[in-house]
Each structure stands twice: as structure tokens, then as C-alpha cells.
Amino acid sequence: xxxxxxxxxxxxxxxxxxxxxxxxxxxxxxxxxxxxxxxxxxxxxxxxxxxxxxxxxxxxxxxxxxxxxxxxxxxxxxxxxxxxxxxxxxxxxxxxxxxxxxxxxxxxxxxxxxxxxxxxxxxxxxxxxxxxxxxxxxxxxxxxxxxxxxxxxxxxxxxxxxxxxxxxxxxxxxxxxxxxxxxxxxxxxxxxxxxxxxxxxxxxxxxxxxxxxxxxxxxxxxxxxxxxxxxxxxxxxxxxxxxxxxxxxxxxxxxxxxxxxxxxxxxxxxxxxxxxxxxxxxxxx
Numbered sequence: 001x002x003x004x005x006x007x008x009x010x011x012x013x014x015x016x017x018x019x020x021x022x023x024x025x026x027x028x029x030x031x032x033x034x035x036x037x038x039x040x041x042x043x044x045x046x047x048x049x050x051x052x053x054x055x056x057x058x059x060x061x062x063x064x065x066x067x068x069x070x071x072x073x074x075x076x077x078x079x080x081x082x083x084x085x086x087x088x089x090x091x092x093x094x095x096x097x098x099x100x101x102x103x104x105x106x107x108x109x110x111x112x113x114x115x116x117x118x119x120x121x122x123x124x125x126x127x128x129x130x131x132x133x134x135x136x137x138x139x140x141x142x143x144x145x146x147x148x149x150x151x152x153x154x155x156x157x158x159x160x161x162x163x164x165x166x167x168x169x170x171x172x173x174x175x176x177x178x179x180x181x182x183x184x185x186x187x188x189x190x191x192x193x194x195x196x197x198x199x200x201x202x203x204x205x206x207x208x209x210x211x212x213x214x215x216x217x218x219x220x221x222x223x224x225x226x227x228x229x230x231x232x233x234x235x236x237x238x239x240x241x242x243x244x245x246x247x248x249x250x251x252x253x254x255x256x257x258x259x260x261x262x263x264x265x266x267x268x269x270x271x272x273x274x275x276x277x278x279x280x281x282x283x284x285x
Contacts, residue, residue: 001103005063006091015064019103020056021111027052034079034105037065045079046105053137064100071097077220164189166262172250173260175238187240187264193249194234196257203261206234211252223247236250 005013030047030057033040043132047055059065070085072078074188079101081094111215161180166173175191194206211219211232221236227235238247252258 003064003099004095005067005096006093008089008091011073013063015061015065017061017100017103018058019107020058021104021107022054023052024054025052027054032056034175036068039076041072041077041079044101046102046231047108050105050108053108055108057100057104059100067093068097068100107187108184115134121244128132151232163187166260168258169248169250171254172219172248173254174246174248175262176242176246177244183240183243184264186266189238190263190265191236191238191247191249192261192263193236193252194259195253201261203234208233217251219249219251221247221249 001019002014004017007013016172028051030050030053032045032047034057035041035057041259046051059068066246067086067090068079069076070089071080073080073083079097079099085095086093123279144270163178163181163183164175165178166175166178174195175189192203193211194202195210196202197205212233213219213221213236214233223246225240225242226247227239227241228247231237236247236249
């Protein structure tokens with residue numbers, strides 16, 4: 001590999017180094033060695049992450065060897081760009097040192113073009129799960145050499161069917177009856193609301209200074225077919241009293257993102273929390 005060395009006096013010197021690369025299928029990881037005039041530079045490596053590849057970089061020409069020698073530390077184990085000695089004799093020397101250190105990796109990239117087709121088994125030995133389930137798809141393998149394997153299509157992922165649905169509204173949200181599922185025997189929901197935060201749990205970051213479900217406040221509740229109770233300032237407990245119901249809550253700051261979590265309540269939770277609930281005008285018109 002030819003290169004020129006620029007000196008501070010304005011002159012240049014032609015130089016070179018030799019690079020050797022070989023593919024070895026028995027190597028589990030890359031192996032490379034760097035030698036300058038018979039001295040092994042042990043801390044330089046660019047092929048360790050490249051499997052089945054070994055390389056040798058050999059510097060024996062005097063101009064380049066002198067530059068790299070000045071770039072070595074006292075232990076002569078690395079070619080670094082933090083030394084001050086090369087500044088005395090060379091200009092633009094740092095990129096030349098980096099060029100030599102990364103030469104084997106760069107040559108490998110030039111000689112190894114990216115694959116033109118998708119390899120579905122490329123990381124099969126890294127990302128895998130031991131499973132004897134017969135329903136799991138078998139590893140992809142072409143029947144005939146040269147045949148492109150067909151990709152495995154994942155099964156349909158469907159959300160669970162619920163008897164309620166949550167939708168966004170201008171300045172708030174709406175919870176209404178969904179026809180995807182039948183009403184349970186005791187249809188009750190807990191709706192927790194807070195302004196979203198950059199990190200952490202929005203519900204634990206809620207403050208009464210943000211908003212509060214209270215009489216005469218800016219947050220307005222409208223709906224039908226529900227009995228609603230307010231708890232904790234930012235939590236509503238709703239019981240469906242009709243087959244068709246809807247609850248619309250508006251009045252939030254439209255500039256801030258709203259976080260709404262809807263959870264189904266069981267009979268056990270009702271008994272434990274009934275005494276803490278505050279009635280909110282019964283059924284909405």
C-alpha cells in the first residue's frame with residue numbers, strides 16, 4: 001500500500017507498507033498482527049470482531065517506520081495520535097497513522113461487498129430460543145442451492161376484545177361502550193388521568209396544581225348511562241348502569257399531552273374501595 005510522508009521542511013518521502021489477509025473458516029473471531037521492523041505492536045487490532053479472517057500488517061520501509069516509531073508510546077505497544085514527537089518533523093501525520101492502523105479493516109470492506117439478498121439465518125446462532133414446540137417455524141433453508149428462501153410470516157397479533165373503548169377528544173378524552181365484547185356482570189372502570197412527563201410515571205407525578213376533579217373546576221364531565229365517583233383528585237370510578245354508556249371529560253390544557261389509563265375493577269376491589277369513593281351527582285343526563 002503506497003503512501004507519502006509529508007515533512008515540516010516542505011518535502012515529501014514516498015513510502016509503503018505490506019498488508020496480508022486470509023480467510024480461515026476455523027477462526028471463531030478475527031486475528032490480526034502489526035509489525036514494525038521486527039517489533040510487534042501488540043495493542044493495535046482492527047479485525048477482532050470479524051469472524052473467519054486473519055491479517056498481518058508489516059511496516060519495514062524507513063520513512064513510514066520512522067513516523068510510526070515517533071507515534072508509539074514508551075512501551076511501543078500502540079500507534080497513537082496523542083504523542084507530541086511527530087509534530088517536530090511531520091505535518092498532517094495523524095490521519096496517516098490512523099490510515100495504517102485501520103488499513104486491514106478497510107481493505108476487508110473493499111473485498112467483501114454486502115450481500116445482495118436477505119439472509120434470514122444470519123444471526124440464528126446469536127438470537128435464538130431453545131423450544132421443542134412443534135408449532136414453532138422450522139429454520140429457513142432453501143430446498144435447492146441457489147433458491148431464495150421464502151420469508152416466514154408471523155401470525156396475526158390482535159388486541160384483546162373489550163367492552164369499552166377510549167378515544168381522544170379536543171382538550172380531553174371519551175370512554176364509551178364498545179360492541180366487541182359483552183358487558184360483565186358488574187361493569188366498573190377506573191380511569192386515572194395525568195399530564196405526560198418526559199421520564200417516569202405520569203400518574204405518580206400528578207399534582208393538584210395540574211388539575212383536579214372537583215365541583216366548580218375547569219374539568220367538565222358529560223355523559224349518560226354511568227354512575228361516576230371521583231377519587232384522589234385525578235381518578236374516576238365509573239359503573240355502567242345501562243347497556244349503552246359514554247363519558248366525555250374535557251377542559252384539560254390543550255398544549256400538554258394527556259395520559260389516560262383505563263382499568264377494569266373487580267368485585268373485590270369494589271368492597272375495599274367503596275368507603276373511599278365520593279359520590280359525583282349520580283347518573284349524568
